[in-house]
Amino acid sequence: MIKKHLIAVFIDTGSTPNTPQWKRIKKSTELTIALNPETEEVDYIADENPTTELSKYAPSIEQPLKMIKDEPDFEFFWDKFFNMPTGQDAKVQYLVVFMFDKVGDGATAKYKAWNGDAIVSCNELNAVDSEISFDLMFGGTIKKGTVAVTGTAPDYVPTFTEGFTDASEAGK
Known part of the structure; x- marks a missing residue:
């Protein structure tokens, strides 16, 4: 059985391009990664009935986060909640480590x-349950690769490397 602490979601809380300051989302009470598959109906001429084809995925994470003052994950998302950024200001770099x-x-x-x-x-901010809820909607191409970690649980410091050295590493 795979335990919840073995799937780590990090966000870049820094402001310097190409120098991420990864902070792990630690004080959430849920972790569900939805792939949100998008399908289309294709009516091939050789078939009597249309066929459903999977065209792409639009992954996202819906998170409730406990509001704990001075926790780095709360402080980051509290700023986003309070300031309500849109457009480019609403974007963040993420890292999901399996x-x-x-x-x-x-x-x-x-x-x-x-x-x-x-x-x-x-x-939303739910004051009764002391939670801020947010969605992370993955955009563009998901870079697949590996992460080396230093530090100790749960305060790992990840270093991402895009790609794999051979197909067996990628699981293909």
């Missing part, structure tokens, strides 16, 4: 990961 899926062995082992840009869409 820490149960190793590539390599020993001290050089890395984990499979996704990296890219997402839009932060704040949904």
Whole structure:
């Protein structure tokens, strides 16, 4: 069984391009990654009935985050909630690390990961449950690769490398 702490979602809280300052989303009570498959009906001439084809995915994460003052994840999303940014200002770089899926062995082992840009869409502040809820809507191409981590749980410091050295690492 894969445990929840082995899927780590990070956001870049920094403001310097190409130098991410990764902060892990730690104080959430849920983690569901929705792939949101998009399909289309194709009516091939050789078939009696239309066929459903899978055309693409539009992944997203819907998160409730506990409001704990001075926690880096709360402070980041509180700023987004309070200021209600739109357009480019609503974008953030994300990193999803699947820490149960190793590539390599020993001290050089890395984990499979996704990296890219997402839009932060704040949904609501629930004062009774002390939560801010938001969506991370992945945009564009998801870069697939590996992450090396330093530090200790849960405060890992990830370093993302795009791609794989061979097809077996990618799981193909």
